Amino acid sequence: MKRFLLLLVAMLVMGILAACGDDTEEGSSGEDGEDSINIVAAHNQTDPENPYQDGLLAFEEVAEEESNGQIEVEVHAGTIGTEESQLVERLQTGGADVVLVSPGFMTSTGIEEVNLFAFPYLFDSYDHWESVVTGDVGDQMADIINEESGNDFKLLGYWTAGVRHYYGNEPLNSMDDLEGKTIRTQTSGVVSDFWERAGAIPTDIAWGELYQGLQQNVVESSENAYPYFVQQDHHRTPNGEYITETGHDYTTRFLLINGQEFDNYTEEQQEVILKAAEASVEAEWDALYEQEEEYREKALEEGAEINDIDRQPFIDLAEPLQDEYAADYGVEDLLEQIREAR
Structure with missing residues (x-):
């Protein structure tokens, strides 16, 4: 009887361990068997008609579609911070995964070079601005942000606030x-x-x-x-x-992801996130340009x-x-x- 009870306890323990082993740090398994991930994406504007919202909704749509639901995105419009300093802090501490911030708030992290994009009359047209942020200068600034933050921040794209x-x-x-x-x-x-x-x-x-x-x-x-x-x-x-x-x-705004978290994703997940970021840039630019004349x-x-x-x-x-x-x-x-x- 005692041997039977010991065997029963052992089987129960093994069952519990097996069940625990099915859980993952990132979330449940997706359709392809890989761990799913949840991304909290946030901006500081509360108006749902804002171009920021359009950009992050495009990010959400592409990320979830391209990953077949393996990547889930939560978009927060001012709900986890109406000040950009709050969003930067949440990105550093894990309270958010993707955020949108301005050069002025990035300098508070010690990366002074980004304030270049805040210089008055630096650009004289949107064509001029686009050619810069999508060219060598934009690439160099992305490297500066990543290196000087110790990989806390990885630039996903340049947005504009008009x-x-x-x-x-x-x-x-x-x-x-x-x-x-x-x-x-x-x-x-x-x-x-x-x-x-x-x-x-x-x-x-x-x-x-x-x-x-x-x-x-x-x-x-x-x-x-x-x-x-x-x-x-x-x-x-x-x-x-x-x-x-x-x-x-x-204006220039930085769409950032926590670089250390990004590096922990699989190559396939990284590719999906970068593709979603490209879609978000296009959507945000289109919405902003249209709304400037509208408003x-x-x-x-x-x-x-x-x-x-x-x-x-x-x-x-x-x-x-x-x-x-x-x-x-x-x-x-x-x-x-x-x-x-x-």
Whole structure:
């Protein structure tokens, strides 16, 4: 009887161990027998009509279709962080696998070179911008991000947040109109220096609080691209109804994945993720370009006034600033390549 009981216990233990052995670190097995993986992909915008959302939904669709369901993607629109600093932290700690961030927030990780893409008047058209980010400069910057982060960050693609313009409580007819005017923008680095040298006073207000700040006269002006500030109704406030198309920044955003996690995926999974990233870039660009005109017209229809301005004085102010900061960051060669690409 005792031998029978011992045999029964042994069989039960073996059964438990076998069952445990079926579990995997990544998830359940896919159709081809390989472990499935779950990818949390996040951006900081809460509006579902945002181009960021279109881009990540394209990433989700291609990743899941090409992997036959072996890769599952969860898209989070502002639900795990409305500040880019939160998304960068989650990427480093494993709370997210793919995130979208701007150069300004990447510099907070110690990779100063990426701030090259935040230089005012670095690009003069979308064609110029596209040729740079899809060319040698884009490849070199991707290598810098990966190497200096210790493989914490791997660049999957370059997105854009549109071309940024000034909007405030009065139109700009010349740079002199900025003298003493508070403007919501970055309050440190090259962006802040540019607006200070133009005569304005950079002011720090969180994006989610900016509508109220403009409405209540906390700040007199701001700057952003049409799809973003019009979606938030900034143009319907007393300090946002006058838009001057300064075109000072053809923006760059980085679609990042945790490089160490990426290296742990199979070659087939890596190929699917890279293909999904390509699709996301195309979808985000298309959505953004379409929405820029759409939301410009919406602003006009809802009472905003739009005017042009001679950009040359702003460009003349920006170029020596670019040289100064490029020397600080050690990216003089990249800056020259960008200028030559015009």
